Amino acid sequence: MTKIYTVSEFNSALNEMFEEMRVAVEGEVSEFKVSQNKWLFFNLKDEEGILRCFATVFQIKNPILEDGLKVRVYGYPKIHSKSGNFSFTVLKVEPVGEGALKRAYEILKNRLETEGLFAPERKRALPRFPQTIGLIASKDSAAYSDFIKILKARWGGLKIHLINVAVQGQEAVPQIVGAFQCLNESNLEFDLVALIRGGGSLEDLRAFNSEEVVRAIFGSRFPVVVGVGHERDDTLADFAADLRASTPSNAAELIVPDKEEVRREFETAKRGFIAAQRFWFEEKAEAIEDSVDRLKSIIGKKAADFSASLANFFHQAEIWRKDLVQKKIAAANCIFRMELNFKKHVQEIKNRLNLSEKIILALNPESLLARGYAVVFKDGKAVRSANELDIDDNVRIKLFKGGFWSKVLKKE
Template structure:
């Protein structure tokens, strides 16, 4: 039997920590959350347990994925450590809810908190440019979501400028990479007109990154209008609630983002045909109205001419009635003295030479007697 190693307590702690660092530099542990507590708004302490064991964990509040409650299933990556005074514990590197029930519970707790802050308020929603000319796209370029989105977008409305940031859309690095991509687009001197965040469907754990506080706040804080499309319909992620617009699938996102060029051209042609038909109908109507107006004007002119003719005939009759020739034809004569008409016997004298104008000529006469 080997001789036992003689060490002090402190040396034992150091020796065990060296062994742990070498053998288990990082361990992922899944268990039920218990005794969750914070200190000075900086440190967080909790236990993970199962049916037969319980282990203490220690970390900072900045590692919390969001609001948590005792009883939730938690997956924690941590480093085992034996403390000189406080004994064995696990130093947390990262943590996330595990299992569909815990993920939904965590999302509901975070949703309630962010709702109180107004992050999902309808009045915060901004309209998206339609269609945008410059698009910022955040997704996994190896995914079917990327292929579907770009295919539908190109088929409906080509020629757009698209800048893509390739990120992981699930797993531990996903929230950090997605948030960094959102920050990148927002930091540009000339940012895109719209920011698109997409991924396909999956399990609750696959989609968990889109309901983390980190991603949700990044989407809500974006100064570029956002559209988020996650390929599922059962549950809506918190990032979708925070976005200015959500779509049911990546393909639907492309449909909401741009019109269908072929359908637009067909509608334009139809509108042109309708406009031409309407113009023809309007022209016929106006021609008919013009014809009616022309006919009315012609009838009015004829009535005016007829009335004028009657007036002319009346005036002619009146003129004829007072014409001296007409009077003379009835047996009257005009008496003139020195070329002037004599209108009174008082202007006559016995022996005066006069001229009589009759219908068919003149005669010279001498006044014998004035009575």
């Protein structure tokens, strides 16, 4: 018995069936537009048909889409229940064909260049003698074999940490991005990371022109050398690298120096060093010799000046000695005269003292009394005249030794 569906049930049943489908559809983009910076709408067409497509900005980040571009979209069909419209829900977009790939390449290159991912000032220098190298490559490729062969031939003792990845096809981009993430999270410290692949068509090199790989190179903790394709191939990975090599073999040549060249550089440097040392020693020896000659001249002049100064000193010393002798004689004469004057002065003082002593002794009342004179006192006063006395006055007579009292009997 035929099952009967409602319209909603039938649409839901179809969508459930469609969601199990994962298909890829190729066509030319038309009527491309972005709505509210959230949803992408465009048509995919060929000569005989058209397919409405829908995607979200979240699912298709920075889409490389424009009208007229031939692309391959991955996703599943869907019927919208309310409108009944049939559309294709897009999960992934890839340009198809040489022309589309070139146009997508130019669009992405301009956008990433504007963001500064290719700026020369952000590129890091590589060490001259690396020791530990992270290598992202396909181990089964000729590019890998050539790279390792040239690397070991040019320089030895390297530690190479290989992460084997697909370098084309659907798995290439996620594996290369995962390899960079693995190296960034590793406990090892790499001197640099090399990303290599042999030549191929633009389609073959699609992974190295993808935005994901370019941003992985830009975000690497370590300097990145990219050697992809042949000399004529220019991938976006090349522009993002810190150092761009034309081929995998050229990448090996740029990463490590040639040991023979280093040996020759060392020998040249050694000869230059020896020559420089010889020149330095000769120059210094000449300078020392000149200095010795100047020193001898200076010492001779100083010695002559010193001899002249010494002779002048002795001459002055003799003059000072003679002057000192004269001054000593003068001082001795002066002292002699001072002694004579002092003795004379002392004698004069003694003479004056003796004279004064005699005068004092002569004027001393005691001296007069000692010679037999006496002093008369009345009422305690010395009597100088007889007129000061009256008859019967009692007077005291002082002698040199002792005295006595007397009465005036008569005046003369």
